[in-house]
Amino acid sequence: MNNHASIGNTARIWPSERRDQRRTASLLPDHRRAEENADPGWVTVLLADSQPSIRYRVRSALENVSGIAVIGEAATANSTIAETFRHRPDVLIIDPQLGETVTVDVISRVSRVAPETRVLVLSAVDDDTAIRSAIQAGARGYLIKGADLDQVVRGVQVVAAGEAIVGKAIAGRFSALLRSALGPEPYPFPQLTSREREVLDRIAAGKSNAAIARDLALAQKTISNRVSAVFGKLGVADRAQAIVLARDAGLGRG
Template identity: 40%
Template sequence: MTEPAACRVLLVEDHPIFLEGLMAAIGADHGFSVVAAAGTADEAVAATRTHAPDLVVMDLGLPGRSGIEAIREVLAAHPEVHVLVMTMSEDDDSLLAAMRAGARGYLLKGASRDEILRALHTVAGGGAVFSPQLAGRIGVLFASVRGTTAAAAFPTLTAREREVLDLLASGLGYGQIARSLFLAEKTVRNHVGSVFAKLRVHDRAEAVVRARDAGLGTVPRPAGQADVQLPPAAT
């Protein structure tokens, strides 16, 4: 039987020693083939066009334009490519910017070879992967962004009304919302009625559509990603 073709990998990294180690780690897995390396955002864009990789491993701290800009430009021209960030940056702004740009994973440098290969396989397969140090902050981070977006979308709603609308859009019934918020069910119904009036909608279905358009009702996850996997901490 013919063996499946190896996943074509482009490495974007400007530190020669780290790049050498990364190439050695990936070279140990026959499921991957490093087709090119780049040291800047512009080189990454050009190499993607020339070598048609399936997977790009992207550093963020590149000379000149950042890795975030490179991710945006690469995916705008080649949306089928999967991007895994591998960086020293563990701040929330970098994590959120990378996910918004379209990265499917975020791994900190210093990960073990096994962690790196596991992350590569996960992202190449359409999944999402994050370093254990960052995983616990992802839900809170996206929830914060979602709340800010919802407040801008529904400025006439109170914070409690947005909370009720969020749970309503998540598929919860009035009784479930009441238990979740420690309210009487009648109070929840009153909030829902107020939401309907302020949004000028006639029923729950219409309210849910408006809510989901504003990002409520689901915990955000980068588009197109499968289950999130977390590599175990290195021992």
């Protein structure tokens, strides 16, 4: 027999069943209760920091925000990996300096065991090398400890939405850090040799064969041959088509 009677759009729970639910909930650890009580649309968060005072401070701030549920804590690298794998939180807030591990390797390991979990670093280290390493390892955000708790809350929301965030102290140099972390973009036409790329770059800039020959200190006949080779590899019929294709790929705009 179904113990749930529908009253409008509300499901009624019989008193005996409600007592059983309260008793079961009282036996669960705090993070289990938070996990089971979180609405499906809520952002779930795991805190990883070797300092209990930091975890308490951040947890208190997050638990005052509707839509965010802290479902666990960890104090070491190994427990961070285990808890992340167990709970699969939407966001992991982590200080990579976890006890015996002073490395961002734990971020890489999290990315492997729970690729759906997005990582937000909360660290006391404001160092370009550390920030760059965290980004390379897979972090989606980097905040400095001491930041306003409102910024930490915002960081969780932004990272959970699939975007990136950095602290105010880092923002001014973040673009350069990101470029250096990710490396240069691959050349759009890998089928071309380095010499053919030199020619295409100049074609995209609107230069004639004579001007390209002067730039590269080569005979016009050599440039003509390379231009023909470029057209063949790109599958274009003439210079105009080559220019359009190259500029669409970002060449010749400097």
